[in-house]
Amino acid sequence: MAHPSIVAMAILAISLLPNQAVSTGPSVARLVGGSSSNNNNTDLAALLAFRYQLSDPLGVLASNWTSEASFCRWIGVSCSRRRQRVTALELPDLPLHGELSPHLGNLSFLRVLNLTSTDLFGSIPNDLGRLSRLLSQLTAISLGGNHLVGPIPSALGNLSMLSVLDVSYSNLSGQIPMELGQLRQLTLLHLGYNQLTGPIPSSIGNMSELLDIYLTSNELTGTVPSTLGNIRSLENLVIDSNNLNGNIDFLASLCNCQQLQFLIISFNPFNGALNPIYVGNLSTNLQIFEADNNQIIGGIPATLSNLSSLISIRLANNQLSQAIPVSLTKLENLQELDLSTNLLSGQIPTQIGMLKQLVRLLLRENKISGSIPDSLANITFLEAIDLSNNKLSSTAETSLFHLPNIIQLYASHNFLSGTLPPDSIIMQAVNQMDISDNRFVGHIPDSLANCRLLIYLNLSHNSFDASIPDSLHKLASLEALDLSFNNLSGTIPSYLANFSYLSSLNLSFNDLEGQVPIGGVFSNITLQALVGNDRLCGGAARLGFSPCLEKCDKPHPTHRRYFLRFVIPAATIAVVGITFCVYLLRRRGIKKADVKASIDMDDLTSHRTVSYYEILRATDNFSEDNQLGRGSFGKVFKGQLDDGMVVAIKVLDMQAAQAVRSFDAECNALRMARHRNLIRIITTCSNLDFRALLLQYMPNGSLEEHLHTGSRPYMGFFRRLVIMLDVSIAMEYLHHGYYQVVLHCDLKPSNVLFDEEMTAHVADFGIAKLLLGDDCSVVSASMPGTLGYMAPEYAFMGKASRKSDVFSFGIMLLEAFTGKRPTDAMFVGGLSLRQWVSEAFPARLIDVTDNKLLQDEVCPGLLSSSDTFLAPLFELGLMCSSESPEQRMAMNDVVAKLTEIKKDYSVSMQQALKGLEMQ
Numbered sequence: 073m074a075h076p077s078i079v080a081m082a083i084l085a086i087s088l089l090p091n092q093a094v095s096t097g098p099s100v101a102r103l104v105g106g107s108s109s110n111n112n113n114t115d116l117a118a119l120l121a122f123r124y125q126l127s128d129p130l131g132v133l134a135s136n137w138t139s140e141a142s143f144c145r146w147i148g149v150s151c152s153r154r155r156q157r158v159t160a161l162e163l164p165d166l167p168l169h170g171e172l173s174p175h176l177g178n179l180s181f182l183r184v185l186n187l188t189s190t191d192l193f194g195s196i197p198n199d200l201g202r203l204s205r206l207l208s209q210l211t212a213i214s215l216g217g218n219h220l221v222g223p224i225p226s227a228l229g230n231l232s233m234l235s236v237l238d239v240s241y242s243n244l245s246g247q248i249p250m251e252l253g254q255l256r257q258l259t260l261l262h263l264g265y266n267q268l269t270g271p272i273p274s275s276i277g278n279m280s281e282l283l284d285i286y287l288t289s290n291e292l293t294g295t296v297p298s299t300l301g302n303i304r305s306l307e308n309l310v311i312d313s314n315n316l317n318g319n320i321d322f323l324a325s326l327c328n329c330q331q332l333q334f335l336i337i338s339f340n341p342f343n344g345a346l347n348p349i350y351v352g353n354l355s356t357n358l359q360i361f362e363a364d365n366n367q368i369i370g371g372i373p374a375t376l377s378n379l380s381s382l383i384s385i386r387l388a389n390n391q392l393s394q395a396i397p398v399s400l401t402k403l404e405n406l407q408e409l410d411l412s413t414n415l416l417s418g419q420i421p422t423q424i425g426m427l428k429q430l431v432r433l434l435l436r437e438n439k440i441s442g443s444i445p446d447s448l449a450n451i452t453f454l455e456a457i458d459l460s461n462n463k464l465s466s467t468a469e470t471s472l473f474h475l476p477n478i479i480q481l482y483a484s485h486n487f488l489s490g491t492l493p494p495d496s497i498i499m500q501a502v503n504q505m506d507i508s509d510n511r512f513v514g515h516i517p518d519s520l521a522n523c524r525l526l527i528y529l530n531l532s533h534n535s536f537d538a539s540i541p542d543s544l545h546k547l548a549s550l551e552a553l554d555l556s557f558n559n560l561s562g563t564i565p566s567y568l569a570n571f572s573y574l575s576s577l578n579l580s581f582n583d584l585e586g587q588v589p590i591g592g593v594f595s596n597i598t599l600q601a602l603v604g605n606d607r608l609c610g611g612a613a614r615l616g617f618s619p620c621l622e623k624c625d626k627p628h629p630t631h632r633r634y635f636l637r638f639v640i641p642a643a644t645i646a647v648v649g650i651t652f653c654v655y656l657l658r659r660r661g662i663k664k665a666d667v668k669a670s671i672d673m674d675d676l677t678s679h680r681t682v683s684y685y686e687i688l689r690a691t692d693n694f695s696e697d698n699q700l701g702r703g704s705f706g707k708v709f710k711g712q713l714d715d716g717m718v719v720a721i722k723v724l725d726m727q728a729a730q731a732v733r734s735f736d737a738e739c740n741a742l743r744m745a746r747h748r749n750l751i752r753i754i755t756t757c758s759n760l761d762f763r764a765l766l767l768q769y770m771p772n773g774s775l776e777e778h779l780h781t782g783s784r785p786y787m788g789f790f791r792r793l794v795i796m797l798d799v800s801i802a803m804e805y806l807h808h809g810y811y812q813v814v815l816h817c818d819l820k821p822s823n824v825l826f827d828e829e830m831t832a833h834v835a836d837f838g839i840a841k842l843l844l845g846d847d848c849s850v851v852s853a854s855m856p857g858t859l860g861y862m863a864p865e866y867a868f869m870g871k872a873s874r875k876s877d878v879f880s881f882g883i884m885l886l887e888a889f890t891g892k893r894p895t896d897a898m899f900v901g902g903l904s905l906r907q908w909v910s911e912a913f914p915a916r917l918i919d920v921t922d923n924k925l926l927q928d929e930v931c932p933g934l935l936s937s938s939d940t941f942l943a944p945l946f947e948l949g950l951m952c953s954s955e956s957p958e959q960r961m962a963m964n965d966v967v968a969k970l971t972e973i974k975k976d977y978s979v980s981m982q983q984a985l986k987g988l989e990m991q
Contacts, residue, residue: 114178115158116143121175122161126168129898130908131919133168152181159205160184167191167898174199181205186214191898193219212236216262217897219243224263229254238262240286241897245269248292253278264288264310271295272311277302288336289313296337301325312338312362319344320368327353336362338386345370352378364388364410372411374399381405388412388434395419396440401426410434412458417441420464425450436482437461444488449474458482460506465489478502484530485509492517499523506530508554516560518543530554532578540565552576556601559583564608569594580604587611587620682757686714687721687764694723710769719754722765747809749802751825751835770833772826775884779821779891789925791830792888793945793977797970798832799824803881804963806834807874817872818857819880821887860894860905864955875957881966882906882952889945891922906953909946917942941977944969 123133136147143158144151150160158179168190176185177199185203210231220242228237229251235258244266252261253275259282268290276285277299285300288310295318296311306329320342326332332355346368352375354361361379364386371394372387382403388410395418396411407429416438424433425447433454441463448454449471457475460482466472467490472483478499484506491514499505503525512534521543523529529547532554539562540555551573560582568574569592577593581604588594588602588611599615602608609620690711691698700708706724713719752768775795778784787795799819806814816823816834823836857866863879865871883894886909892898894905912920921942948969954960961969 112143112156115181118173118175118178119143119146119149119158119161122173125173126170127923129167129169129919130911131916132166134919150184155181157181160186162186163190164188165190165901169898172197172200176200177202179203187218188214189217189897189900191218191896193221195222196220196225207231210234214238215242216240217242217900221245223247224249224252224268226251228252231255232257234258235281236260239266241265243267247271248273248276248287250275252276255279257281259283262286263290266290268292272297272316274299276300279303280305282306284308286310287314292316294318296322298322298325301328304328305331307331308334310334310336312336312340314340316340317342320346320363320366321350323347323350323354326350326355330355331357333357333381334360336360337366338362339365341367343367343369346373348373348375351375354379357381359383362386364390366390368392370394372397372400372416376400377402379403384408386410388414390414392416396421396435398423403427405429407453408432411438413437415439419443420445422447424448427451428453430454432456434458435462439463441465443467444472446471448472452476454478455501456480459486460484462486473499475499476501479504481505481507483507483510487511489513491515492520494519500525502526503549504528507534509533512536514538516541516544516555520544521546523547525549527551527573531558532556534558536560538562542567545570548572550574554578555582556580556604557582561585563587564589568592577601584608588615588617682713682755682766684757684762687711687723687757687766689714690719691721713766717754718769720767720769722767724763747802747805748831749798749833750805751833767835768827768833770825770827770835772828772830774826775821775824775832775888778826779888780893786924789889789941790977790981792925793970793974795824795832796885796888797967797974799834799884800881800963800966800970802832802834803877804967807877807963813874815872815874816877816880817866818861819877819884820858820861821884824884863957865957873957874963875960878952878960878963878966879954879957881963882949882954882960885949885952886946889922889925889942889949890920891924906950910950913946913950914943917946920946940980941973944973948973 119137123137126133128134132147137143142156143149144156148161148163148166149158150162151157152159159181160183161176161179162184164186165188168187170192171194172187172192174197176182177197180203182203183205185200207230211233212235213228213231214236216238217240220239222244223246224239224244226249228234229249232254234255237252237255237258238260240262241264244263245268247270248263248268250273252258253273256279258279261276261279261282261284264286265288268287270292271294272287272292274297276282277297280303282303283305284307285303286308289312292311292314293316296316300306300309300322301324306326309326309329309332316337317340320337321344324347326335327350335354335358342363343366346363351373356379358379359381361376361382362384365388368387368390370392372392374397376382376385376397377399380403383405384407385400385403386408389412392411392414393416396416398421400406400409401421401423404426406427408431409427410432412434413436416435417440419442420435420440422445424445428451430451431453433451434456436458437460439462440459443466444459444464448457452475454475455477456479457472458480461484463486464483465487467488472481473493475481476499479501481499481502481504485508487510488507489511492512494515494517500522502523505523505526505528508530509532512531514536515538516531516536518541520529521541524546526547527549529550529552533556535558536555537559540560542565545565545567548571550571553568553574553576556578557580560579561584563586564579564584566589568577569589571592574593577597578601580601584602584605585607586609588608590611594611597612597615602611602615602617609617611617688694690713691709694707694709698709698711700710700720702708706722709721709723711719711721751770754766754768757764757766773784778787803816803819806816818836819834823834825833825835827833857880859867861880861883863876865873866876866879883905886905887893890905890909892905892908896905899905899908909917909920918926948961948966952960952966
C-alpha cells in the first residue's frame with residue numbers, strides 16, 4: 073500500500089551507536105591523493121570504498137563512477153550546491169551483491185541513503201550511526217528484499233519522526249524490540265517474512281498513528297496483546313503464519329479499530345470460540361477476515377452478517393461445529409466463503425442464492441446434510457464449488473448443474489441420487505467435475521457433451537447404466553476420465569483412443585464387452601483400469617484378454633467342434649493355472665490388502681513386484697528421517713527393499729486433486745522413455761487408496777543443490793557444460809527419439825539428478841505430456857510448471873509444445889553459467905535473467921558469468937576472452953529462451969551446438985595444460 077508520507081526515499085536502517093572514526097585505508101587514500109581530511113576528497117574516498125566492496129554484476133557503477141566526471145554527477149549521487157558534498161546516495165532496485173561498507177559513515181553531509189532491494193547481505197555497520205544529518209529528521213526506513221541478518225536494533229525507537237519501518241523479506245532474528253513503541257509517528261510497520269521470535273510487544277499499542285501492521289511468516293509466540301485496540305486508525309492487521317497462541321478473545325480489543333479492513337490471523341494455533349459480541353462489533357469496513365488453519369471451536373457467529381463490507385471469509389481447517397448461520401446470506405458483497413474441513417452440520421441455507429457476488433463456495437469435509445438449494449442457480453458469478461465429503465442427499469435435478477460460469481465442480485462422497493438432467497447441463501466453462509461416490513442412476517446424459525472444456529471428469533462409484541454415449545466424443549480436451557464402479561454396458565467407444573490429451577482412463581468394474589480399442593490411451597492402459605468387465609476381448613496381449621471371435625450368422629459345425637476340442641480345454645487349463653497361482657501367492661503370505669505392482673511394467677521391471685507392506689518396511693513407516701523431498705503431489709522417500717535394493721519412493725498424496733493424473737503421466741512417460749540420461753522406473757505400487765513410484769535412487773543430489781545451496785561439491789565450467797549436454801541429449805530423445813513425443817513441461821535444475829558416477833538424469837515427469845505422432849506439437853496443459861522456467865505461451869495460455877521445453881532448457885542453461893536463479897531477488901521491475909544476459913551480450917559477458925567459474929576454473933585463462941566460449945554458450949541460451957517459439961532452436965540442434973562447444977573447449981584446455989607443463 074502506498075503512503076504519501078514517504079517522500080521519495082527508502083532509507084537504510086542504521087545503528088545509533090557512539091561516534092567512531094572510520095579509516096578509509098591506504099589503498100583508497102592513494103586514489104584521492106592521500107588526503108583523508110573532512111572535505112569532498114573524504115566523500116570521494118567513501119564512495120570508492122563503497123564501490124569496491126560490491127560486485128556490481130550489471131556494471132552500472134563500473135561504467136558510470138569514473139574519474140572522467142565529478143562524483144556529484146555519478147549515478148545515484150546528489151551533492152550540495154555550495155560545498156559539493158554528498159547529500160544523497162540513492163540506488164534502489166540495483167543489484168549490488170555485497171556487504172555494506174562502513175566507510176559510508178564518512179559521508180558526514182548525507183541525508184538520504186536509499187539502497188532498497190539491492191541484494192546486500194551481512195550486518196548493518198555501526199559506523200552509519202555517525203551520520204548526524206540522518207539520527208532526528210529520518211522519516212522512512214525500507215530494507216525489504218535484502219539478506220540482512222541479526223536483530224532489529226532497539227535504538228530505532230529513538231527516531232521520533234519515523235513514519236515507515238519496513239525490514240521485510242530478510243533473515244532478521246531475535247525479538248521485536250519494546251522500544252519500537254516509542255515511534256508515535258509510524259504509519260507502516262512491516263516485519264514480515266523474517267525469523268523473528270518471542271511475543272508481539274504490548275508497546276506497539278502506543279503507535280497511535282499506525283495504519284498497517286504486517287508480522288506475517290515469522291516464529292512469533294505468545295498471545296496477541298490487547299493494546300492493539302489502542303490503535304484507532306489501524307486498517308490492516310496481518311499476523312498469519314506464526315506460532316501465536318491463546319484464545320481468540322483479543323478480537324474484543326480490535327472492536328475499537330473501526331477503520332480495520334484486513335484481519336488475517338491464519339496458520340496459528342489460536343483456540344477458543346468466536347464470541348458473537350466481539351465478532352459483530354468489528355469494523356463495518358472489514359473486507360478480508362481470514363482465520364483458517366487454527367484450532368477454533370464452537371459455531372460460526374451469526375453476527376458476522378453485521379460486517380457488511382466483507383469480501384472474503386476463510387475459516388477452513390478448524391473445529392467449527394453447528395450449522396451455517398442463515399444470516400451470512402445477507403453479505404451481498406461476499407465473493408469467497410471457505411468453511412472447509414470443519415465439523416459443521418445442518419443444511420446449506422436455502423437463501424444461499426442471495427450471495428449474488430459469490431465466486432468461490434468451499435464447504436468440503438464437513439457433516440452438512442439435506443438438499444442442495446435451488447437458489448444456488450442464482451449465483452451466476454460462481455466459478456468454484458466444493459461440497460465433497462459431506463452428507464448431502466439431493467436428487468440430481470438440482471441447480472448444481474445449472475451454473476453457467478462454473479469452472480470447478482466437486483460434489484463427491486455424498487448421498488446425491490436420481491438421474492442427471494437429460495438436456496439441461498449448461499456448464500460450458502467447467503474444466504473439472506467430480507461427482508463420484510454418490511447414488512446417481514440412469515444414463516450418462518448427452519448434454520454432458522456441452523462441457524467441451526472438461527479436462528477431468530469423475531463419475532465413478534455410482535449406478536449409471538446403459539452405454540457410454542457417443543456424444544461424449546466432443547470432450548476432446550479430456551485428460552482424465554473415471555467411469556469405474558458403475559453398471560455401464562455396451563462396448564468401449566473407439567473415439568476414446570483418439571483423445572490426444574487423455575492420459576488417465578478407468579473403466580473398471582462395469583459390464584462392458586467387446587473389443588478393447590487400440591492406440592492412444594489404450595497403448596499404455598493397465599489391467600486395473602479394465603478389470604471387472606468379464607466380456608472384454610482383444611487389446612494388448614499384456615492385458616490378458618481373450619482374442620475377439622469373428623461374428624457369424626450361425627455357428628458352423630466345424631467351429632463348434634473346434635470350440636469343444638480346443639477352447640474349452642484351454643480355458644479349463646487357464647482357470648486351473650490361475651487357481652494354482654492364487655494358492656501359491658496365499659502360501660507366500662500376500663494378503664488381499666497388499667498392493668501389487670502394475671502389471672504392464674514387466675518390460676522395465678523384470679517382473680519386480682513390491683507390496684505396500686514392503687514399502688512400509690523400506691521407509692520405516694514413511695519416517696521423516698527417510699524423506700528426500702516434498703512436491704505438489706506428495707513426498708519422496710529413500711527406502712531399502714527386502715532384497716537390499718536402495719530406491720527413491722515417490723508416494724502421492726491421494727487427497728490432491730491432480731495427484732492421480734500426475735502418477736499416470738509419470739508412469740506413461742517413464743515406461744515409454746528409456747535412456748541413460750533419464751530417471752529409471754523400477755516398478756509401481758497402486759490401488760484405489762495408495763499410489764507410489766519406485767525410481768532409481770540418485771545419491772548425489774540435484775543440479776539445484778550443486779549450483780545454489782552450497783551443500784554439494786562445486787562444479788567447474790567443464791562439468792556444467794557436460795551436464796547441460798547430457799540434459800539436452802535426454803530432451804532430444806524425448807522430443808525426437810521415437811514415434812511418440814514426450815513433453816516434460818517442468819524442466820528445471822531441481823529435476824536434474826546425479827547418480828553415483830555424477831551422470832545427469834532428467835526426472836519428475838509428473839506433468840509430462842505424450843503426443844501421438846511427430847506433427848502433434850502443441851497441447852493445452854492444465855497443470856502449471858514452475859515460475860521462471862515456463863515459456864510465455866505456456867504460462868499465459870497453457871499451450872505446451874516441444875518449443876516450450878526448449879525455453880525451459882534455455883533458462884536453465886543461462887542459470888548454470890551465471891549462477892543466478894530466474895527468480896533471484898535482483899530480477900524485479902521488468903528485469904529478467906534473460907534480459908540481464910542479453911544486455912551484457914556479447915561485450916560484457918564476464919560481468920554476468922558466475923564469479924566462481926572465473927576464479928576457480930583449472931585453466932581460468934580460457935574464459936578471460938568472452939567471445940571464445942562464453943559468447944556461443946550464452947547465445948545458445950538466449951536463442952532457446954526467445955520470446956517467440958519460432959525463434960527457438962530444436963533440441964537436436966541444441967545437442968549439436970553443445971557438442972561442438974564441448975569439443976572446442978576440450979581441445980583448448982588440453983593445449984593450455986600442455987603449455988603450463990612446459991613452463
